[in-house]
Amino acid sequence: MxxxxxxxxxxxxxxxxxxxxxxxxxxxxxxxxxxxxxxxxxxxxxxxxxxxxxxxxxxxxxxxxxxxxxxxxxxxxxxxxxxxxxxxxxxxxxxxxxxxxxxxxxxxxxxxxxxxxxxxxxxxxxxxxxxxxxxxxxxxxxxxxxxxxxxxxxxxxxxxxxxxxxxxxxxxxxxxxxxxxxxxxxxxxxxxxxxxxxxxxxxxxxxxxxxxxxxxxxxxxxxxxxxxxxxxxxxxxxxxxxxxxxxxxxxxxxxxxxxxxxxxxxxxxxxxxxxxxxxxxxxxxxxxxxxxxxxxxxxxxxxxxxxxxxxxxxxxxxxxxxxxxxxxxxxxxxxxxxxxxxxxxxxxxxxxxxxxxxxxxxxxxxxxxxxxxxxxxxxxxxxxxSSNNKEFPYVTKNETRNQVKEIRSKEAPIQSVEGVSSADISSWIATGRKGEVYLAFFNLSEQKTPIYAHRSNLSKAFTGKRIRSCKGQELWSGKYVATKKGSISTDVGVHGCALFVLNCK
CATH class of the missing domain: 3.20.20.70 (Aldolase class I)
Incomplete structure (x- = not known):
């Protein structure tokens, strides 16, 4: 041998x-x-x-x-x-x-x-x-x-x-x-x-x-x-x-x-x-x-x-x-x-x-x-x-009550996309050590897709916490977002993602 x-x-x-x-x-x-x-x-x-x-x-x-x-x-x-x-x-x-x-x-x-x-x-x-x-x-x-x-x-x-x-x-x-x-x-x-x-x-x-x-x-x-x-x-x-x-x-x-x-x-x-x-x-x-x-x-x-x-x-x-x-x-x-x-x-x-x-x-x-x-x-x-890391299932590809305010952004309203199923989008959420909320959107589909998360649903991810408003920034684009009554949303590219770092009250 x-x-x-x-x-x-x-x-x-x-x-x-x-x-x-x-x-x-x-x-x-x-x-x-x-x-x-x-x-x-x-x-x-x-x-x-x-x-x-x-x-x-x-x-x-x-x-x-x-x-x-x-x-x-x-x-x-x-x-x-x-x-x-x-x-x-x-x-x-x-x-x-x-x-x-x-x-x-x-x-x-x-x-x-x-x-x-x-x-x-x-x-x-x-x-x-x-x-x-x-x-x-x-x-x-x-x-x-x-x-x-x-x-x-x-x-x-x-x-x-x-x-x-x-x-x-x-x-x-x-x-x-x-x-x-x-x-x-x-x-x-x-x-x-x-x-x-x-x-x-x-x-x-x-x-x-x-x-x-x-x-x-x-x-x-x-x-x-x-x-x-x-x-x-x-x-x-x-x-x-x-x-x-x-x-x-x-x-x-x-x-x-x-x-x-x-x-x-x-x-x-x-x-x-x-x-x-x-x-x-x-x-x-x-x-x-x-x-x-x-x-x-x-x-x-x-x-x-x-x-x-x-x-x-x-x-x-x-x-x-x-x-x-x-x-x-x-x-x-x-x-x-x-x-x-x-x-x-x-x-x-x-x-x-x-x-x-x-x-x-x-x-x-x-x-x-x-x-x-x-x-x-x-x-x-x-x-x-971070802590409390988990999938956030309360996202959609269709706008329901979108009242997002995107500071420094004047893009046209996002339209729903045909042929993209709910299985083609995903989201995760976590809490930062200073109380931040991290919210990630993922587009798993083969076409550019809008993804929405209503502000009221964020509370469902945190036991005993009611979220009334959020403001923060999306990591990759640098866009600032703020919402009181509406949704956090963005248009996510093919196989892409968005990551929001939010301060919520």
Whole structure:
């Protein structure tokens, strides 16, 4: 097997002290509040797929520190397959090209990640990231790799530094692997581990303690949630991570077919969890997040109790700027295909739903328009400090009692639009920390559409509060609005949005 020589168990016992881990005996629970706000940062996947190198990663990290950290973007995350060799024949679902250690654990490819040589793992990368004032995250897959199972590597017992023994024998990868339960989207890559076995738990413990030893601050766990739900592995991984005596966020991905009932089983165990499939720079992906984010808000899951802090529904990364394509052996080579209006819509929904904000484009080539969207101070304020965030269902596309006063605007009265259904418009509402009302309109249709919200209906979003009048400003146009008896309304472009910041009495 390439890059790997299976050693005798006796050899492993002799050299077991080489392992890197944080023994559960040496860590204690921390009372530090984790993920008090939706996390922000940068992830390598949208721009680099799986092929990113150490040099490219650190170049992006330096720019995140220089340009985005001041706006709360503090995590830099290496996405999947950092252990895969970039050689002919290797791809996102190939077999036999991964770097694994003597215990069957993934190790960074030393060609792409030269600082990982001599068993350093990501220790040096984490140190460099921390020196930039940032936090370091990695993507991991479910269970154990097929490559480790085929090699039948022994299991490390981190409490002894030697091979795990129970019932008078040494346990190996084939003893713990559930081979009939393979990752649905990476069938050649990984399979579940039997967590009812002491050896299964020992293997998972050796993984997560190693990540902590490397200095990792965020673990993005793939193929254990949504349609691949493995509550046993999530529960045990959370238990191990809870014993690390510093903040270490636990994230789940992806969330295909995630429901509020499913989320309630895991939200207290993690800090963020994807609630849909991968989001790319196509309008259909953006649109697909409206219903599921509405459902999570209605179930009071935004900012619910999580692992040593809070947990947040994650709408996925922001695929803006300079990108690559899904699951390819290619780096950034094209611009985002979303229009400016669609990007504003995505960022506004992500902010109103209080999703984690992970920028996905190559930061080395970030353009001014993209930078202005992801660092917009109003959206970032909403994302961290607003409350009572939810869908506002009291909007229409037809004027009923419109008495809006738009200061600095003398546009002709808005007319109703034929062929646009109520399902083609959406609205969210939230409260600011200074008492502001944030009201967002979204046009999901294929034509420019007027959207109306009657002032009297705003009170329905806030228990015990009667709203008599509002005045404020629309974010993107800069228009001022005021109303006492009528509606707040505006004409919203195709796939566009409007965001009102209102002071209401």
């Amino acid at each position: 390439r890059g790997f020589t299976l050693c005798l168990v006796s050899f492993l016992v002799i050299f077991g002290s080489w392992f890197q881990s944080v023994s559960s005996q040496n860590v204690t629970k921390s009372d530090i509040q984790q993920a008090a706000f939706p996390p922000r940062g940068w992830n390598s996947y949208d721009a680099f797929s799986w092929i990113i190198s150490e040099e490219e990663f650190l170049q992006n990290a330096e720019l995140v520190s220089q340009r985005l950290l001041a706006h709360g973007y503090e995590y830099v995350v290496v996405d999947y397959l950092w252990y895969r060799k970039k050689v002919p024949g290797a791809h996102s679902n190939s077999l036999g090209f991964d770097v694994i250690d003597q215990w069957g654990r993934m190790a960074p490819d030393p060609v792409r990640w030269p600082s990982s040589k001599s068993g350093n793992g990501f220790t040096e990368i984490a140190k460099k990231v921390h020196s930039l004032g940032l936090k370091f995250g990695i993507h991991i897959m479910a269970g154990i790799s097929t490559q480790a199972v085929n090699a039948n590597t022994p299991i490390l017992d981190t409490t002894t530094g030697a091979a795990y023994q129970e019932s008078g024998r040494v346990w190996h990868a084939k003893d713990i692997a559930i081979q009939e339960r393979r990752c649905g989207w990476m069938t050649n890559g990984f399979m579940s581990v039997n967590t009812t076995l002491g050896a299964g738990k020992a293997f998972l413990r050796s993984l997560h303690e190693q990540y902590a030893a490397w200095g990792v601050d965020l673990v993005k766990h793939d193929c254990v949630f949504g349609e691949d739900l493995d509550l046993n592995e999530i529960t045990y991984a959370s238990e191990v991570l809870s014993k690390v005596n510093r903040p270490l966020l636990y994230s789940l991905s992806p969330g295909v077919k995630a429901t509020p009932d499913m989320v309630k089983q895991v939200s207290g165990l993690v800090n963020m969890y994807r609630i849909a499939g991968d989001d790319w720079d196509v309008w259909g992906d953006v649109k697909s997040h409206f219903n599921v984010s509405r459902d999570m808000a209605a179930a009071n899951l935004i900012g619910a109790k999580g692992l040593k802090g809070n947990s947040w529904p994650d709408l996925d990364m922001l695929p803006f700027g300079w990108l690559t394509d899904a699951a390819v052996n290619d780096g950034p080579h094209r611009s985002c295909r979303l229009t400016l209006e669609e990007q504003r819509t995505q960022m506004t929904l992500w902010a109103m739903a209080k999703s984690p904000l992970m920028y996905g484009g190559d930061v080395r080539k970030i353009d001014n328009a993209t930078y202005e969207i992801i660092t917009n101070p109003t959206l970032l304020e909403i994302n961290h400090f």
